[in-house]
Amino acid sequence: MISQALQMAADTHNRTSRRPQGRLIGYARVSTDEQATQAQEMELRSAGCETIVQEHGSGASRARPALSRLVQDIGAGDTLVVVRLDRLARSVSHLLDVIEDLTAKGANFRSLRDPIDTSTPQGMFSLQVLGAVAQLERALISERTKAGIAAAKAKGRLPGNPGIRERRPEMLSKMKLAQQAAYGARIQATASQWLPTVKRMRPDHTWDDIARVLKQRGFDWTPERLRRAVKWMVSEGMADASLLRKSPPRPPEHRLMTLVAGIHSSNPELTLREIGTQLERLHERTPRGGTKWAPSSVKNLIDRAKRTGLLMESQSAG
Structure with a gap:
């Protein structure tokens, strides 16, 4: 996926370098409601951003509703601008996922304090370096995980978290929160590809009808999984509650x-x-x-x- 993202970014650079530059859209995020985004906003406005999207959310979570809406609505030729990379993404892989979504829309990405600007050759080189780092990071994690499991088995210990094996309430709660965060990240990653169809067809059509239409476009949804995904989008403020209304009987x-x-x-x-x-x-x-x-x-x-x-x-x- 990383190589595809890099190729898409390179292709987008070749296309956008021949057309007028679009809007500069700033994204400012802080970790808690008590913190303020004014410092980031000042820096983004100095860089030429007329529109700035604010987000309050933990850096440890991929759930970024405001960012997701921004990526869905951004136009071809526009550039998403952040002060630092850590304001946008929680990891290198997360950053590359966001950039892949942007390049699919024909948009660019720029970090003011990092050498990342997908509209320039230098920025593309830095992005390729990040992609290589991400691949190495995943390979090292995989090797360490396999070595840890092998060592544990050699000592007669069971792999995995003992708190989960023993079904301790606090560990089960943490696991549930982690699963919910991962589910939300998966939903957001593809929402721009299927949510517009849902918005056009709900509530006039049943979930079964919409799932069948989406299946023709490569989405293997069941009606219940689709309804659950939309319910999550509504709960996060990323979709209108009217989508969940019961479908009226129709001739x-x-x-x-x-x-x-x-x-x-x-x-x-x-x-x-x-x-x-x-x-x-x-x-x-x-x-x-x-x-x-x-x-x-x-x-x-x-x-x-x-x-x-x-x-x-x-x-x-x-």
């Missing part, structure tokens, strides 16, 4: 109309025939009960979606 044709609108909105480049192929893969029957979808049937549903406001008139499929 079959209305359900098909919103399903087609959801597929089309997720990928406006799909042709009418390609949308029909997706519906056949989802085993959806036509309004007349058939199994084969004609482009005209898809177009009728898209036209209805436009009349009811589910799609903008400017949106169309060929």
Whole structure:
């Protein structure tokens, strides 16, 4: 994944170096509510940042709702700016994950006090060094872990945390918190790829319908796992609570109309025939009960979606 992130960053540098620079967006984080971000804000504004996003959160946690929203909304050509790397990420791997998300959006990253600026060749070199350090760090941790387990077994001791084996309440509580933090990090890492589809289709569609649409795009969600992920996003203030409302009963044709609108909105480049192929893969029957979808049937549903406001008139499929 690191090599992919570095390649994406290099490709983005080649593209963005030929176009006007976008906005400079600052990100200021402090560990507790008692601390203030004014010092970071002053430095970011001096660097040219007109917009600054503030976050209060522990450096030991990847759960950064404000940062996640910023990365989701950032535009191509924009640059995310921080005072120091430790204000953004808790580890080298976390930093590379964030940069990978930024480069996927065509955006850059800059740290004012570190030699990292993905819009420059020097900054890209520093990023490659960080990637090599991260790989070495993981390899060393893996070797130490294996050596520790082997030594423990040689002495007749069981590997792992004794507090967890003995089911001590305080250790189980810490383990639960760690699992929740890891779950949140996984959800945030992919939210920009599936959450827009959920927002377009909820609450008109059931979780089952949306999970089936997302499966066509490579997400192996079950309806319950998808609902749980959205519930977590809502609890963290990263999604609107209306997404969790119960889906109202809908006539079959209305359900098909919103399903087609959801597929089309997720990928406006799909042709009418390609949308029909997706519906056949989802085993959806036509309004007349058939199994084969004609482009005209898809177009009728898209036209209805436009009349009811589910799609903008400017949106169309060929």
